[in-house]
Amino acid sequence: xxxxxxxxxxxxxxxxxxxxxxxxxxxxxxxxxxxxxxxxxxxxxxxxxxxxxxxxxxxxxxxxxxxxxxxxxxxxxxxxxxxxxxxxxxxxxxxxxxxxxxxxxxxxxxxxxxxxxxxxxxxxxxxxxxxxxxxxxxxxxxxxxxxxxxxxxxxxxxxxxxxxxxxxxxxxxxxxxxxxxxxxxxxxxxxxxxxxxxxxxxxxxxxxxxx
Numbered sequence: 703x704x705x706x707x708x709x710x711x712x713x714x715x716x717x718x719x720x721x722x723x724x725x726x727x728x729x730x731x732x733x734x735x736x737x738x739x740x741x742x743x744x745x746x747x748x749x750x751x752x753x754x755x756x757x758x759x760x761x762x763x764x765x766x767x768x769x770x771x772x773x774x775x776x777x778x779x780x781x782x783x784x785x786x787x788x789x790x791x792x793x794x795x796x797x798x799x800x801x802x803x804x805x806x807x808x809x810x811x812x813x814x815x816x817x818x819x820x821x822x823x824x825x826x827x828x829x830x831x832x833x834x835x836x837x838x839x840x841x842x843x844x845x846x847x848x849x850x851x852x853x854x855x856x857x858x859x860x861x862x863x864x865x866x867x868x869x870x871x872x873x874x875x876x877x878x879x880x881x882x883x884x885x886x887x888x889x890x891x892x893x894x895x896x897x898x899x900x901x902x903x904x905x906x907x908x909x910x911x912x913x
Contacts, residue, residue, distance in 0.1 A: 776902075778903075778907060788886040791890070792882075815843070823871050
């Protein structure tokens with residue numbers, strides 16, 4: 703079981719530094735269409751655990767991510783390349799989909815969700831959108847009250863807490879790198895030895911021979 707980090711700032715536990723009365727996230731109705739040949743996931747994600755939290759206003763942004771990213775079926779060469787480096791796995795939507803399904807079996811999918819949310823944040827240029835998305839990411843993955851809190855050290859948390867007063871699109875860069883490193887060192891080796899990866903590789907190898 704992952705240890706929860708304690709907040710060292712002066713704000714109340716789980717609150718966003720410099721903000722009060724923040725509304726919580728509502729349910730996610732996003733749906734996706736993807737190859738998902740190895741996924742046993744539903745394309746409609748429902749967060750029953752958050753039903754008691756007040757819904758986010760309709761005009762607010764959301765960082766909720768579909769259960770799968772849209773992507774073509776990966777080739778044998780692509781899947782084989784995943785074994786060469788973690789970067790090769792993470793650079794393609796198909797690789798992230800399969801790895802994310804594996805993380806779900808280990809109850810650590812929030813690591814991938816956080817990493818992907820940070821990638822989306824870095825694409826933003828509008829200051830108001832950046833502030834809103836940063837707040838949502840903080841609520842979803844940094845707050846100690848969130849069921850999807852990621853594991854970060856106290857130094858990184860303190861920096862984020864200070865910078866939330868005026869967040870930029872790179873406010874979570876250190877945290878994102880820390881989670882990327884965690885997935886690389888901890889989850890990636892187990893993924894490469896998992897039945898999920900081996901079955902996919904075997905299936906594509908068989909289709910290649912038959913062709």
